Structures are given as C-alpha cells and as structure tokens.
Amino acid sequence: MSGVWDAIVIGAGPAGMAAAATLAEGGMRTVVFDEQAAPGGQIHRAVERNARDAALSAVLGSDYAAGAAAAARLRESGADLRFGTSVWRVDTDRSVWTRAGAGIVCHKANALVIASGAMERPVPVPGWTLPGVMTIGALQILLKDAGLRPDGRLVLAGCGPLFYLFAAQCLQAGATELVLLDTAAPGNVLPALRYLPAAMRGRGPHYLWKGLHLLAKLRRAGVKNHRGVSGLQIRGSRRAEAVVFNAGGRPGRVECDIVALHEGVIPAQQIARSLDCIHEWDELQLCFRPALDRSGETSIPGVFIAGDGGGIVGAQASAHAGTLAALAILRRADRLPDAEFLARHAAARRGLGSHMAIRPFLDRLYRPRREVLEPADEVVVCRCEVVRAGDIREAARQGCIGPNQMKAFLRCGMGPCQGRMCGPAVSAIIARETGQSPAQTGYYRIRPPLKSVTMAELAGARAEE
Secondary structure: OOOOEEEEEEOOOHHHHHHHHHHHHOOOOEEEEEOOOOOOOOOOOOHHHHOOOHHHHHHHOHHHHOHHHHHHHHHHOOOEEEEOOEEEEEOOOOEEEEEEOOEEEEEEEEEEEEOOOEEEOOOOOOOOOOOOEEEHHHHHHHHHHHOOOOOOOEEEEEEOHHHHHHHHHHHHHOOOOEEEEEOOOHHHHHHHHOOHHHHOOOOHHHHHHHHHHHHHHHHHOOOEEEOOEEEEEEEOOOOOOEEEEEEOOEEEEEEOOEEEEEEOEEEOOHHHHHOOOOEEEEOOOOEEEEOOOOOOEOOOOOEEEOHHHHOOOOHHHHHHHHHHHHHHHHHHOOOOOHHHHHHHHHHHHHHHHHHHOOHHHHHHHOOOOHHHHOOOOOOEEEOOOOEEHHHHHHHHHOOOOOHHHHHHHHOOOOOOOOOOOOHHHHHHHHHHHHOOOHHHHOOOOOOOOOOOOOHHHHHOOEEOO
C-alpha cells in the first residue's frame, strides 16, 4: 500500500473487529493494529485457536465462542491485519506510530477508530502488592491463552459480572478450593432498583437471567460466598497467605495461595488522553470517559472511539458501537447512499440500546466502595514509585490541587505504567482532600511514548511508503 490509509483501527476486540470489517467491506483501505497475535481482544482472546478445544470452549462458554464469527468476518473483509504490533504514539493529524518486527513506522489515515477497550479498575487495598495477588482479568487471560486454571486455595475478592462469571469458569475447569468475597455494598441494592424497569428492556432480561444462573450454579456447588465484604486486607510475610475482612458486622479470615481482585472495569484512557480529547466524569460508572457524539466521534474531527474505551458498555454493545463509527466514516467519504446509511445506522443504534438497557442497573448495583476509590493512608497507590495514599493526602493539604502537580511533588504517575494503576485513586484522593469534584480535579496529562521504545528503534523510525 502507498499513500494515506482511508482508515486506521487500533484494537481488534469486539468494537475494532466490527469497525474494521464494516470499513473494509465498504471499500475503504483499512489497516488494523493490535498487540495480540490474533483477533478477539481481551474478551475473545485466542478464540480462533480455542474453538478447536472442546473442553476449554465448554469452560469459557457460548458468549466467548461467539467471537469466532466476528474474527472470521474480519479476516474475510479485506482489511490489512497487523497483529503483534504496539501503538506507542498517536497524533491529532491521525498519524499512528507503531512498533513491531519491522521497527518503528509512522502510518497516516483520513480517519481513525480507537478501539483500545477497557482495563480493570485498580484495587489498592492493604497487601495488594504481595506476590500471589493478581486480578481476575489476569487469571482469565491465562485460562484463555494457555488453558491454565489457578491451583490451590483461590480467593476471588470484588464484585461485578466478571467476578461471578470467572468463579463459574473456575468451577467448570475443576477448581475445588474456591472462596468468594463479594464486596458489593448491601446499600447499593435500593438505589439500583430505580434502574430495574429499564433493565427489563432489550437484552436486559437475558443478562439478568445469565447472572442468576451463575449464582445458582455456584450455590449448588457449595462454593462459600461471603457477601457485603468490607475492610479487605491481604496478609503475608513474603507472599499472600490469608485475607482478612468484615462481612455482616463480623470479622473473617480465609487462608489462601492466590488472591484475585476485581472491582469492575474502566475505559482505557491513554491514547485518547494523549490526543487531548475532551473527557467527562461519569458519576454512575465512577470514571472518566471521552466526550463522544452519537457515532463515537471525539472532540478531534476524524478521530472516533468505539467500545469500552468510550464508556463501559460490554462486548455485544461494543460491536454495535464499532459499526456506528465505521458507518459514519463511510458516509463522510461518500461510500454509502443516504438511505442505506440511515437504515444501517438505525439498526446499529437499536442494537446498542438493546444491550445497554441493563448497564445503569449493573453500574449502580456494583458501585465500588469508597475504600477502593480512596484507600487508607498506609496503602501503596503508585506501585512504580512506591507512593502511599497518605503521602498524596498530605501533598494535597500543602496545596497540590491536581494530578499533574502531584507528579512534581511525589513522582506518582511517572513510572513504567504511566499512571494506569494509580491515576484513578490519585484523582479521587485529591478531589476529596480539596473539596473539588472529580471533573475539576482532572486526570494525568498523558504524553508519548504510550509503550516503551528504545533509542535505537527511534533512530530507525520511518514513514510507511
């Protein structure tokens, strides 16, 4: 290919696969960049390979297996697929800098779709830096990538749909020493009920039934489930050995070999933040998300965000969001007649709304506790620079009113993760100490490189011809 791409898609999860396939099928020269070796993203990770493994497919379930059809469509669409490729810089002129076997290359496009998905919300609790403590998402990656299930005494601590889905997958995979610590506050139930009527629309009943089925399966298997858990602490001298907590006003303790934490997911912000896209605070999901129009276009013309990177919507809704972004790009390039655009756009909007109907109910029901958002003074918040929550509070009392100032005060956000792990807590702590809203407090200013590159690689950088 020579010249400028018609469209670049970053990410090959549900949103990216749908966007890229729609664009390529519409006749646009489209390239897809993804770090993994094959399509699927995190939710459908290794779905093509695992389709040949009946036992693992049974563990992962039908919703996971459905990603194989989306991957097949992408491969047949004619899009140029560049797997094993990292995106380390994106510019407002829609230049995308990648790092792969060919070195560093700069690609340019007329339109850009960012489908980088979500990340697990960091869970800074006492002991979360001990060996043996992981996230549920990390354990699920091991299951999808290598068919590995946790061995020994496993404690899952947190809340949300993935919490119970993974517990059921562990049970199906043969885990026998499993304990659940559900941190959802009992006080969440009543506020969540106001969203229940809307959750009964569209695909809402399907998701509710699926959740009830998972709970019933775990109950029938006799899995111990402590509800209303608070005050979570992970204990151990050299690695995680036990979890202590409160549940129902009573103290509890569970011995363990592995602890997996999960408090839901939040949009992956790094690329959008590096472009200086306008972001808004979502009070229901308790996170920042980019400001988007109905087709997913950001405050920067020609730059779209689709899927969970634009606000948490789930896998099926993400695919519809990817389609909406692609249709808008095709229409703008005069690749779709008005009548066809309107019909397909309306169908995608209906699909998105159907899968989104349950979202407010789930967001309110599984709202994280304040101790997760604003951890205790002794808890390490910035793992890269070993900065504790108490240090951040003290700096805020001395006049530090924003996350970017906090970098100068304490270096938090300056490490290899570039604030991915500490950013949510730093913003929340500063907001509480200063009396500002999260929107007023803001977030880190993100600059490239978004992923590590070497000086030798930079010296050999080139533009794609």
